Amino acid sequence: MKAPLSWLKDYVDIDVTAQELTEKLFSCGLEVEELIYVGAEIDRCVVGRIEHIEKHPDADKLKICKLNCGGFGSDIQIVTGADNVKEGDLVPVALDGSSLHNGVKIKKGKLRGVESCGMLCSGEELGINDDWYEGAEVNGILILHDDVPLGTDIKKVVGLDDYIFDIAVTANRPDCQSVYGLAREVAAVLGKTLAPLDLGYKTGEFGTCDRVSVTVEASDLCPRYIAHYVRDLKIEKSPQWLRRRLALCGLRSINNVVDITNFVLLELGQPMHAFDLAHVEGSKICVRRAKDGEKITTLDEKEFTLTGENLVIADGEKPVALAGVMGGLNSGISEDTKEVLFESAKFERANIRRTSRKLGQKSDSSARFEKGVDAYTTGIAINRALDLIEELGCGKIAKDRFDIGMTKIEPKTVKTSVSQIDAILGIEVPKADICDILKRLNFSVTAKGDALTVTVPAYREDVDGYPDIAEEVIRMYGYDHIEGTFLKSAAVTNGGLSAQQRLEERAKAALRGQGYCEIITYSFISRKDYELIRMEDALAGAIRIRNPIGEDMSVMRTTLAPSMLSTLVRNVRRGNEAARLFELARIYLAKELPLSQDPEERKTIAVGLYGAGEDFFSAKGAFEAVADEFGLHFTYVPAQKPFLHPGKTAEVMLGSVCVGYLGELAPDIAEELSVETALYLGELDYAAIEKCAGGALKYQPLPKFAEVRRDLALVASEEVTCAQAEQVIRESCKYVTRVHLFDVYRSAQVGEGKKSMAFSLTFTPHEKAIAPEDADGYIRRIVKSLREKLGMELR
């Protein structure tokens, strides 16, 4: 909300600087996001009188002027090319070293050999138009028509010596979305009285009701509707003061009637509308829901097809306005308008919001209605508009009006007490201060002992309970009175992560221990990501965002792989030699689409890596690190994934359940991505393994007898896997506690299609020591089983 200082000063005697006011407003909840000095660009530009003009000796189009700028010099020579100046004119003079609009700097210089100590300015060079100062748009120098002392700063003359407070108004304070609303706050903050609005006007001998009939059919969507008839209109330019006010707030002046509606919107926050009655069929106005399929073309010449959800103002035949959003093109004010019906209404904000969103049509009016307009202000605003009609002398006002709906506003009363307010705040605010603060804010207070009966101003629809009252008190009393205490009366609770949450931290720590850096990527990915990993089929079951920022962030991911892949690729492209990355995040699995029950949000770990020395088995190390931390045993089964190398991919099994996969990125995808290093990636269903993580720790007695280690080298055919051999070894001897493949060797000597596998076995004794000859026996048994089951031979 933008409020000019000069406008606020109409209503409050502001005796502090704009900067001081900014501070005060900030501490009471109105954050001035920007304090704009309107004439910030203009410096050292003053009023001067042209005392003498003579022709430039060497240039036909140039004139040499002598200027009297009062204290700045009475004989300043300036060369100008303008031809609209004459001796005796008062003009804006940009002195040597001055700055103008758009950063223009003026310095003393010579024009065709004649010294010029500055520049005479046009309105454009001051950044103003006729709305600021009549004549600013003429082609040439701005000729001032006010009698102002020479040497006066030009900013004071043309309205640029002003501040704009750009205030962030919170959603609960629609009453502050107006200059007068802010003036109320300023008055309260400064402890000043607020000047009343001019609301009086004289009426003619004719009535609104004689000219037009007004009905409200959809009273649920229109709690209050006021219509007042004005005739004998003279549509003309608005006076300078009004146009300058609009200009300060960034609006262009149109004509007096339209300007009045805009002025009232700015001053009171009540959107107003004026219907040209010449275009209202049947002298009838009806506030009703649109008929399905009914059409309207709004002032900006856009056509909309409406439904019963949209509220319209209709005449006897057709909609003439999209209620609260924009007037119809058919009933707008034109130069020929002779009579209007002024509308001031409260429309239900939710409906305006829906209509505005659905149709994609916004306006200052709809923005204001969406925030909420109070029925009290609706009544004030029409009077203010009529007062301005009278002040501008632009029409005759009817003696009566239609006022339908909430015509009487019952003031809200909140019963509370000093102790109740203190309890919520935790400090003792003296009763006198409470009463004083509330009165400054226009609440009326009756105090009886501790009890307070507070009557809420009609425009404060946000206040409806004692916490609101407490909030009003503390924001004016000052939050610096709040002193930190430490839960004096609260019960002691035992906090911290649950065992399950700690487990997650352990999984992450285990991965970090292996050199993996944690990444965080967006939860939404795109169709293209699924295409890249050749998993377009999975898209059908994925949850889509209805209003994504873009297609690339529109699908709630059902796999972390694409995000990990693109992170790896980004690192490769940036020239990072190696990376080990992991992410622990959720994937989103719909039980059915469209969603009608909560989807599963499954915590998943993604692992990705590349770099010198990295291979499938280093990736596998990440999974083993987690398994080790959780006391789990994973097995790995060769598998196929559409985006992974068919020979270098495994599914990760926990018992008989698949809990993940890992592998090398398929070389054709790597080529597509122009990545020359091998990338490895995998995913682990964290939610599944979390459930199986080892329980409470329990000490196992240390073995009483020494462990025995034996190495074993065997020749096997290529098809035999390490896992198969290990399984046979373990099954053959219950004392085997560790089987480690430490070498695989292929040569002509070993034989075509064969390999030598060297295992290191550890035997752990149970009740008695293992003698060397016992171990020999175990080895014989193991070798026999390996031969029988897998065709392996001792080397």
Next chain:
Amino acid sequence: MKEQIESIRKELDELAAKDMAGAATSRELYELKMEYLGKTGKISALSKGMRDVSAEERPEMGKLVGQLRARAEELFDACEKTLKKRELSQKIASEKIDVTMPARFAETGSVHPVSLVKQELIDIFAGMGFDVFEGPEIERDYYNFQALNIPADHPARDMQDTFFITGEYLLRSQTSSGQIRVMEQKKPPIKVLSPGRVYRSDSDATHSPMFHQMEGLVVDKGITLNDLKGMLDEFARRMFTSETKTRLRPSYFPFTEPSVEVDLSCSACGGKGCRICKGTGWIEVLGAGVVNRRVLENCGIDPDEYTGFAFGMGLERIAMIKYGIGDIRLLFENDVRFLKQFKG
């Protein structure tokens, strides 16, 4: 015989005086030792020569030879010790390595800065008795808005540009949704943190369409604004510096009443005003307030018996302030050179 013994003794003494003829290595010393004490050495030769000594002289000679042998052994042992010592020092001296050569170690990974902030916050608040609750990210309108006193078409909905899945489901725009879920499940006393991903349709140098928040909620008897201030003071001191101060100022959230915006004194300049705090000395860090009575009622908690406060903060924002990160997008690019700077 006696002369021979005497001459060998002299020889030995002379040798000893000259460090065993300057034997430089154990090997040389050994060879010298063998010259006297070896099987064919001079002293052994004397022992063998005893056969030729008369029976009367034999005991005396035997004794003298024994003494000589003992003497020789003593001398050689002493020398050997010195030599070993010297040899060891030489060996040690020759074994100097370049300790600045690279170590062999497996570099550990790193914690994402947002996780780092999250962990630190959990640590701080866990010590004050807070549990941690994680709610769903795909949330129902009821939990994200309605139960938080934001009915349909309420203007407060515009405070957050929300991503919708269906009319009913959306991506939570605030972790405040966790408040409701906690209060539905648990009765006071409640102290809970609710961290997690949240989503808003906004993307630039300071806004990301996905970011993290941490919501804190306390509901108990007699909780006041002072308690909120006290707790946030403690948080500020521990998260930033012991000098960090908090400042409350009025604000608005539909689910708290009164609502405050909480600023921290800028830890970069100590509150004097700098580029980071835009010259104000304060940095806006979180929103908070006294839990709105309607929110408590929505969760079946009697607002006349219990009161509470809630606060919510953006973890990216805290990470950016704490670690001096200028652009939020860096946090989601996951460049390994960036990530490795954050070892927790």
